[in-house]
Amino acid sequence: MRLSNRNKTSVYSFINTLLLIFLAAGIGAYFLEEYRFNILGKKSFLLIVIPILTIFLFYLNGRQIFEYDSDGEALHFRNRNVIPFLQKPLNDEFPKYKLLKFEIINMFFMKRLYITISSKNNGSTLLKYEISYLTKKEITDLRFSLHKVIKINKEKRANI
Structure with missing residues (x-):
């Protein structure tokens, strides 16, 4: 199954702009208010604070673009920001049999995907992805696909 919100990149770029x-x-x-009009008085600082808060909330949600591919023998996750230099993009690919569990966390308006995979070095590794910009249907499809992979992994381990 392939899941991507890459087609919404232009929307997120527009919102950023x-x-x-x-x-x-x-x-x-703010400068016109302070030095010319003086209508708002001491509340003029809100002209700067409100835009900064909205930008902060937009970036607090995390990376906007999420791509998932479970076709074939590997799982492929990509998570990147609309502005490339703002955060380092995440790009992970690993065999399906290494997937141990996953968890989707909803915190107010932020959503995170935590994936636990088996590792040779220290037993397991936790991978974190930001999925705040996915729709409910996309999250449901992602959850269904990951449950399916885990179910197949458990069946294979039981047969061994």
Whole structure:
């Protein structure tokens, strides 16, 4: 199964650009307010604080683009940001038989996917992905696919 929200990259880029324009307009309005109009008084700092908070919340949700591929004998996960230099993109590929368990965590408006895989060195490794920008249907499909892989792994281990 393949799952990707890569087609929404232009939407996330537009939102990012809009937030930056909102911040620039807020800074301009703040200076005009402080030095020219003085209508808002001491509340003029909100012209800068509100855009900064919205940008912070947009990036707090994590990497916007998530791709998952379970076709073949390997699982492939990619997680990257719309702005490439902001965060390091995650790119993991491993055989399906190494998947031990997974967990999807919902925290307010943030969603995280935690994958535990078997490792030769220290028994297991925890991989973390940000899936906040996936729809409910995409998360349900991802959960179904990962459950299917785990079920097949358990059946193979029981037969051995």
